[in-house]
Amino acid sequence: MKRRYIGYGISILLIYLIVGGLVRLQIGGNRNRKEQVSVGTSTGTGISLKEYPDEIPVVNWNGLDKMYRICNTKMKDDLTNNISECYSAFKSDVSLEEMIQTNRDDYIGMFTYYTGKWKVRGALFFKDDNYYFLSYDEHWDMFTAECCYSKYAYDHYSTYIPTPVDLDITPSMIDAVDELGYRELDVLFNNYSFEEFCRFYERMSPNLYKIDREKQTVTLSGYDLEKDKMRYRFITFDFKNQSIIGPDEKGKMITIKEHKPLPPSKK
DSSP states (O other), X not given: OOOTTSOSTHXXXXXXXXXXXXXXXXXXXXXXXXXXXXXXXXXXXXXXXXXXXXXXXXXXXXXXXXXXXXXXXXXXXXXXEETTTTEEEEOBSSOXXXXXXXXXXXXXXXXXXXXXXXXXXXXXXXXXXXXXXXXXXXXXXXXXXXXXXXXXOTTSSOEEEOOSEEXXXXXXXXXXXXXXXXXXTHHHHTTOOHHHHXXXXXXXXXXXXXXXXXXXXXXXXXXXTTTTEEEEEEEEEETTTTEEEEEOTXXXXXXXXXXXXXXXXXX
16 A cells, blocks of 8 residues: 555655565666666657656556656656555656656546545556556655555455555455544545546456446456466455455455444544
């Protein structure tokens, strides 16, 4: 889960050192990694990439060995690249609009991304069954480039699923309502209708999703991190009943439903 709006600096470093295994990627020594998308010296928009020498890589949800170049920029410091959570963070004096111009081919448009209590406005890109989101946090003076996905772990495996919101579908997060101050499934069902959710998958390969408009369900495939393989159509988002159906640790399909109003706060 990419709760990067808690704060960068010491707080975010501690969180990701504990949870995800933070990797410091020195751009100068990794600019020609085989996994990254190679680019020429021009974007086709009149912008020369020589003015923006630093490629910003993001890991894909469907294979952590795959890298995508979301844009080019000129960084002020080293890049923080979190492999396990598919995001990169960096500082730059180059504007978001200029970075978009370095990858116009994959740019879709401006987008609102929901993650926990936060909603963030930024640029959305799409390539090879992956959506990527590029945003700027003015408070921390930090850009974040990330792959759009949610994590499912009710079966004790970590499986990444492509989604338009950032959900952590794990017992610890679903049960932590009092600590969080919100319900995890509300992040989806309060912000997306069934049809809006369906439109997110129109660009993706047909074997990654199945839509049932009569039942108002969307069944999705995911990527199992531990086993390094795809799990086809293994989790279902049920908009009619505002719940999620997926396997438990014994492989039994269970219904996860906690989309209810929070109780009044105690004063």
